[in-house]
Amino acid sequence: MQDGDDDDDPPALQERQRLKKKKTQPTNPLIRGIVAFCDRHSDLSIVLVPGTGTTTMTTTNDDNKGTNPDPDKMLMLAISDLPKRYTAFAPLLLLPPSFVGAGYNTPPTAWTRFYSTLSESQRADLYRCIAEEGFRGSRISRIAINAPIAAEGEVGAHTEVGDDDGGQETTKHHPNVLRSPSGLLPVYGDWGPTLPLEQHRVRILRPRTEDFEHAFWTATVQHEGVTQVWAPLYTMFSRGNFAEKARILGLQSWFPGLITRKAEVEVGSHDNVSMVDVVDMYVGIGYFAFCYLKRGVRRVYGWDINPWSIEGLRRGCYKNGWECLVVRVDADGKVEGGGVKELAERIRQGDQDGPGEENVVRCVAFLGDNKWAAKVLQEIQSEFGRIEGNARGERPSLNITHANLGLLPTSKASWSDAVKILTAMSECRKGGWLHIHENVDIREIERMAEEVVDQVNGLVQENSDDRCFDLSCAHVEQVKTYAPGVMHCVFDVEIQANG
Structure with a gap:
């Protein structure tokens, strides 16, 4: 042929x-x-x-x-x-x-x-x-x-928002408390040193500096040029939740309590964003924290128990030009290293240099359980008070008026501390906004809004001494469908001092 x-x-x-x-x-x-x-x-x-x-x-x-x-x-x-x-x-x-x-x-x-x-x-x-x-x-x-996330850790651990649509699923029996992508299967390229399973688990929980240095890290640029950094073998990343990120950035919809100086005359009760502090109870690698920082808030106090997430947060802050302090909080709620006094002095010194200076601390990343958030921030507030004394005409160094509670299917475990923070650590103790992420039956969204306000009001009554606050659900953002018949919602709950 x-x-x-x-x-x-x-x-x-x-x-x-x-x-x-x-x-x-x-x-x-x-x-x-x-x-x-x-x-x-x-x-x-x-x-x-x-x-x-x-x-x-x-x-x-x-x-x-x-x-x-x-x-x-x-x-x-x-x-x-x-x-x-x-x-x-x-x-x-x-x-x-x-x-x-x-x-x-x-x-x-x-x-x-x-x-x-x-x-x-x-x-x-x-x-x-x-x-x-x-x-x-x-x-x-x-x-x-992107294999499903292996079950690991405590029963009852949930999903950080930002991790919920990255193509990975949590097994239903024992959710992965650290949200580490233990089901991720590398099939090509150099992913750094590999270890047997048990040693790998130790590396996830207690990484050394050299573990961070030798791991594979990647980054992406999202809204408004914000860069996020993560180690795919150790932390999750989701490119989703565009609507909520854009809302914080002021690109669409309405986000109560964050306005620019131009708009202040329109809604006089809202803060000048440059004097606003935020606590993010589930900060991850900065899914929402970076949007707040890009929007121009003074500082974000973020909490996470995954050391790889905190390292990704630190690296991401560096990429974006924001000074970040990493603070370890032990199992008893004590700040390790130099302690609260040194931390408060470092933050205060940066503020003295004025906005825009390189050593102004924009993010404080707490590596520890957020059940200590109110305690630690109260200690920081006390140190600020000692440093500032009776100085008049100065804005306080701690003015937390927003609490981001991004955990699915529910963030209820952090509501109490968030209420304590907003009612005691905002300027003149005037309150602020809870941004509560919840999975809700689409038929029950309106009823859930009322239930959220009622439950938060109960927490306010428990923690507000003799002060009076008015509560309302200012807005419900329907972010996206989480599962058939289930909507990922953000409830913007305003806690406002009455008198």
């Missing part, structure tokens, strides 16, 4: 040769990488064809076989059968769990049946082709599968 004469070839082989002669590059880079892999491996019993369905589902694979597979056992895999979904944060590429296998009670797809036949070396080459050919020019050097 002469070269180019394929009239006597089996139909499947003819189709393969025809497609090689007339190649059109897919626009989807993931598909482009898969096609490059299939083209490279003539030993695979597969033909990629245009169309919307799989022609046959018979496949063979054996690394020891020759490069001429049996044409009668070819798999005719349509381009439309190939996976298309991915998330890229260069140099990181995340693929969904469906890339490697069908979900629970889900029948296998044409692609997952094919993937299951690949050897380890072939899979390694597949990911290499995806990175080097499919995403050529995109600086992709690491690939991981």
